[in-house]
Amino acid sequence: MRINRVLNNNVVVVKEGDEEIIVMGSGIAFGKRKNDIISTDKIEKVFVMKDEREYEKFTQIIDQLPEAHIILAEEIITQAENELKTKLNEHIHVALTDHISFAIERFKQGYQIHNKLLNEIRVLYSTEFEIGLWAIRHIEKQIGIRLPEDEAGHIALHLHTAKVNSTSMNQAINTTALLNELIELIEEKLDVKVEQESISYQRLLTHLNFALRRVAEGEAFQDVDEDMHQLVKEKHHIAYNVAVELANYLAEVHQYDLPPSELVYLTLHIQRIQRTKIDEVGQ
Structure with a gap:
């Protein structure tokens, strides 16, 4: 591979046909300049940015x-x-x-990182959250800074919204906040x-x-027959009334119209x- 542009000691751009490819590796561009050949055994990551605006943002x-x-973020993306x-x-x-760079700098300056939606993110995006926890451990291992668990939630949202056909970051945050x-x-x-560690909470949230x-x-x-609807309404009237209030709130404030069957x-x-709560009172 022949260098088309040196971005820094660890990142270069090479050209194959009309396509610009970003190549990363520790010290891959040290002492190199345009048209020099890079050693393949130094290559750690290769990716293409087809969106010109994203490419320009990345170079900035x-x-x-x-x-x-930058290296930390790319290692987290690979993981x-x-x-x-x-x-x-x-x-x-x-x-x-x-985001990673901003979080590290804020932490160094003594700012508290808080994520109000942490529990919801932990349940809804459990795989991404586990990767977020890995990222926190990895950051600590590499640069000696231990970010709080709240940051794993922020990382999880970034990863979730970066998946193909996923919702946008704003949509994900808005839905999680509504929940x-x-x-x-x-x-x-x-x-x-x-109890946010309970199975009941996780099932309700999901x-x-x-x-x-x-x-x-x-x-x-899914439809529910009228007899079942009436039975649940009478047997669990307090919970049913709360379900009705939730449905009314969703309709009036957020324009989400749930069908009657969903109340069951x-x-x-x-x-x-x-x-x-009843079990706790009885103890």
Whole structure:
């Protein structure tokens, strides 16, 4: 491979036909200049950025951010692609690198990193969250800085939205924030603190997430016969009333219209949360 452009000591651009390829490796460009040949045994990562705007942003980041932060971000991206078994959107090279560097600098300056949506992210994007935890350990190992677990949630969102056919970052954050609102509403109506490590919480959150997605994408919901609906309504009337309030809130505030059948499933999930409170009172 022959160098077309040196970005820094660890990153070069080579050209194959009309395509510019980014090649990374420790010290791969040290003492090199345009048209020099690079040693293949120094190559650690190769990728293409077909979007010219993303390519320009990436080259700017390389000029502006510490090399150590760029290398860390690329190592996290490689780990994520291996774990998720998919190529991530090329924007991740810009977005995650910028985010990682900013998080490290904020931490050095003593700013607290807080992620209000951490528990929801942990459940909804569990694989990405585990990669986020790996990233925190990796950052500590490489540069001696231990970012808080909250940061694993931020990294997880970046990875989730970089998957092919995934939602945008704004959509993912908005949906996760809405789910957080719904959990808080349930806690308020039942006068209970939901145990966020419990299976009941995880099942409720996952169900709500899929319900919102079905509404947004116009997918059909599973029908429930009227007898079953009436039975659940009478047997679990407190949980059912909370489910109705949730449905009204979604319709009035967020324009999500849940079908009547969904009230049955929501009631059963909410009842499990209520059951936890009853069990605690009885002890």
